Amino acid sequence: MSSYFRPSVDAMSGYVPGEQPPPNVKVIKLNTNENPYLPSPKAVAVLQDFAPELLRRYPNPMAQTFCEAASAVLGIPSDWILAGNGSDDLLTMLMRACSEPGRAVVYPMPTYVLYRTLAEIQGAETIEVPYPEDFTLPVEALIEAQGAITFIACPNSPSGTAIPLELLDKLAANLSGVLVIDEAYVDFAETTALPLVKKYENVIVLRTLSKGYSLAGLRFGFGVANPVLLEGLIKVKDSYNVDAIACAVATAAIQDVEYKNASAQKVKVERDRVTTALSKLGFEVLPSQANFILATVPPQHNAEAIYQNLKQQGIFVRYFKQPGLDNKLRITIGTPDENSALLDEVSLFLRK
Template identity: 40%
Template sequence: MSKFWSDALNSLQPYVPGEQPKTSNIIKLNTNENPYPPSPKVIEALDHFPMEKLRLYPDPDGSVLKEALSHYFELPMDHVFVGNGSDEVLAHAFMAFFRQKKPLLMPAMTYSFYDVYCNLYNIEAEHIPLTDDFCIDLSQYHQDNGGIIFANPNAPTGIAVSLGEIEELLQRNTNTLVLVDEAYVDFGAESACSLIGKYSNLLVVQTLSKSRSLAGMRIGFALGHPDLIAGLERVKNSFNSYPLDMLALASATAAIEDTSYFAQTVQQIISDRNWTTEQLKSLGFEVLPSSTNFVFARHRTAAGDDLMTYLRHENILVRHFTKPGIENYLRISIGTREEMQTLITALEGYAHI
């Protein structure tokens, strides 16, 4: 803190991302990265990129990527917005749409960056409790509001709501924006994209960091009615004209176009998630039903922080949250089958199991 800080800066509560260790002899199951490299088409696009062009500014509109997304999602180009990771896209959406007189509704347990954005942009939030079995119950989102946001599947629980539940919400809630954050949707939930043509207040946000193995390149996007996209463009053009660099655009475009590699790697992760779930259950863990590339699980007797510390000594990183109610849960990303086998073997060796 310093006398040059604005008052608002003093009150910010920044997000704390998962650890990115600098050593490589570690099994990293703490930030939900994809265990597989980006598509060979991505590597090829980067290998063939004319690097001398980097002296020029990139296309401020990111048209090449918007075209690929437009084609993939069968939506016109004016329904697509792209940004420097889905966090930037979410931040712009909060600024564009959620600074309202009424509170923003969100789950009491969800991606913790939402509260950070509320704090950043001075947005009042109302937190709707999850059900006792950690589900989002959208029928509870009926209060007067300045917008609604939830992650589907939700994090850190991994549990999804159905498309029918989302459509019921949209039918009821017509006057404010509904933002569905689909960071993990490709691993087993139903995307709300199919409802975009019917509901002009629906904004869907996705990322290439998880199912497209491109966390290192920072690419996210939003899909919705052109009026919503125009609102996001307005914030973007008041903040940074060129959020996506040339290599991010090239790699993202190739990743979206390679649908078969995408399908194959996603399928492998789903299969290994199901295998891991069964193994954990047989070791005495309760595992929430996951539609993501991670599982959220607690052991019947062992404490969450003890397990995390033990695994760390075994060179396996998992994520642990101290929030009351989930303090005994671990969030474990799905790695390769070999990595998950190593995890299970390590847990078998834990004295209390």
């Protein structure tokens, strides 16, 4: 039987999201890095009071209301901001605009595997530069690769580690292609790469409202870059890529900085507590600046067995069955009660 698809699509594997529990099944869900706290009440109020008349019309194609609000919060001109249906939408725009066969896509590994998937869709070559065990950025190898696009997740997933600004600066200064700094987890970190956007025309910083703003179900993200770079992305984006409801709710959410910061702080306090507790149980936990941790299980134990046991107890964490990660668990930070339940079950399993 002949295929209907391009050879690159036939050859690839699709992106596999983290496991979702069946509807109405109550679990402690610590596997997909969602914020355990509700969104800003101001954002919820906008959703509840949304005018039905606005559903009849097409939304503003550039999500102008949001861009102006984000401009005021971040201190960046509104025409330096481009909204998307989640930051994954911005990743797709970048791939459409910059990658093709013969134009390599480069990133350190392990990291967010959607970078690989989107490159494969375009039929672009991928160059995967291995991270060392401590997840320090392999700057020289990334520069040598000279990708049409170089992706750096900062903080990185699945490690949670952040990259010093001076290393990102060095990378930007020595690349001829686009440097994409994916700051999906920046609301839980201590630094941002936004200053590089004004310094380098080839740098774009991506943000999402899924994590720090507790709006993963809304699907809203944005990119910040020089308008020269955004111009090409606007050419390839979907015509109305952000819906009216998402734009209105996101606008209210990004303006409520105080609520977002308070929510992130609660997560950071629990991140430290979980890290300390797991370390006392013999785990090696990388220093995280995200809303999750990557924990290497004690040498005499099996990560997949712990993952399966937790799942049987209704606690979902993330296990990656691949070299370099198969002795580790990625654990999203939940509420204090959820985290305590996790720690109790892990402790009980290790004693058994």
